[in-house]
Amino acid sequence: MNNMNDYLSASVKSIAPSGIRKFFDLVSQTEGVISLGVGEPDFVTPWHIIEACLYSLEQGYTMYTSNSGLPELREEVSYYEQRTIGVEYAPADQILITVGVSEAIDLALRALLEPGDEVLIPEPCFVSYAPGAVLAYGNPVPVETYDIDQYRLRPEILAGKITPRSKVLILPYPNNPTGGIMTRQDLEDLVDIIVKNDLIVISDEIYGELSYFEKHVSIASLPGMKDRTLVMNGFSKAFAMTGWRIGYACGHPDIIAAMTKIHQYTIMCAPIMAQKAAVEALRNGEIEMRKMIADYNYRRKLMHKGLNEIGLSCFEPRGAFYCFPSIKSTGLSSEDFCEQLLLKEQVAVVPGNAFGQSGEGFIRCCYAASVNNIEEALRRIKNFLNQIE
Structure with a gap:
């Protein structure tokens, strides 16, 4: 029995491997690479957060928690969401602690979708949304956004994608x-469309703290939107806690209860030591977080300016920690550009089409890298562009 493909689920077989991970198989085979690819802070988790985890282990916290997560963490999440987005969530039944935001999104899609339900997904977007919809037996529907609009989701484009099967908007x-x-x-501008078409919103706010021009606004805070919005957030980006794999979902108790039901049978609970660390992050992590965000903002300006100066037109990012320059002037596809840049100049960036077909002709460059690496990467990219002129 050498070929087991016939035994695999059709939905799993229909999903392509992650465009990010597929590309980074090449990175591991190349010496001296400067990576602007993985969306991960180059900061180590602040020591006081690590220390809280170590102390919890010394105190014997190595057991399961409740399925929903530690009560004290859910209380801190409640306080945090109230002070950051202005929405109150009851710790007892409106908050679920998950293994990263990725699990929270997966749980929400599985709890909400019937076979054939449509999930509206603005593109370009994070790689897991469409596969998550497929694995929940839904149909992902891309809703294009454009650099000319600063990649905002336009109501007229959203309205044009809605059908009677539309159920969820990410x-x-x-x-x-x-x-x-x-x-x-x-x-x-989106609220009337959402309410009129009875959509549930999954608002992925993992980069909410990384908003450089104005304070992040959650759609859950708008009138009439709290009950039909699931707010997803976590600790990976703003608190430099990617490997801790800790996130959460906030929303209507009926939906949170359904998500918790799936969570209890598949994951049971997030690791207690990561939950203890997250409590410390929310209670005492503000100062270190603000320092990291200030550094990201400096690097953002450096990379945006540098990319435009070497001839890659780039919208000025207003949040997260990525630049998304156009490489259309080179005549290369996104994948060809990235592969050649890696092989010739040892710089790793991600092809734009990894984030949906509307990302073709662009590349993603992560500026959560050191200033020295950003400056050297820009020099190497300039060399590469000179070679292909």
Whole structure:
């Protein structure tokens, strides 16, 4: 029995491997690479957060927690969401602690979708939304956004994609990979469409703290939107806690209960030591977080200016930690550009089409890298562009 493909689920077989991970198989085979690819802070988790985890282990916290997560963490999440987005969530039944935001999104899609339901997904977007919809037996529907609009989701484009099967809208702002944001007015312009078509919103706010021009606004804070919005957030980006794999979902108790039901049978609970660390992050992590965000903002300006100066037109990102320059002037496809840049100049960036077909002709460059690496990468990219002129 050498070929087991016939035994695999059709939905799993229909999903392509992650465009990010597929590309980075090449990175591991190349010496001296400067990586602007992986969306991960180059900061180590602040020591006081690590220390809280170590102390919890010394105190014997190595057991399961409740399925929903530690009560004290859910209380801190409640306080945090109230002070940052102005929405109150009851710790007892409106908050679920998950293994990263990725699990929270997966749980929400599985809890909400019937076979054939449509999930509206602004593109370019994070790579897991469409496969997550497929694995929940839904149909992902791309809703294109454009650099000319600063990658905001336009109401007329959204309205044109809605059908009787539309059920869920994912709002991934601040956006990975584009760095686009949605202002309060942008979100208000969507509310009538959402309510009229009875959509549930999954608002992925993992980059909410990384908004450089104005305070992040959650659509859950707008009138009439709290009950039909699931707010997803976590600790990976703003607190430099990617490997801790800790996130959460906030929303209507009926939906949170359904998500918790799936969570208890598949994951049971997030690791207690990561939850203890997250409590410390929310209670005492503000100062270190603000320092890291200030550094990201400096690097953002450096990379944006540098890319434009070497001839790659780039929208100025307003959130997250990515630039999304156009490489259309080179005549190369996104994948060809990235592969040749890696092989010739040892710089790793991600092809734009990894984030949906509307990302073709662009590349994603992560500026959560050191200033020295950003400057050297820009020099190497300039060399590469000179070679292909």
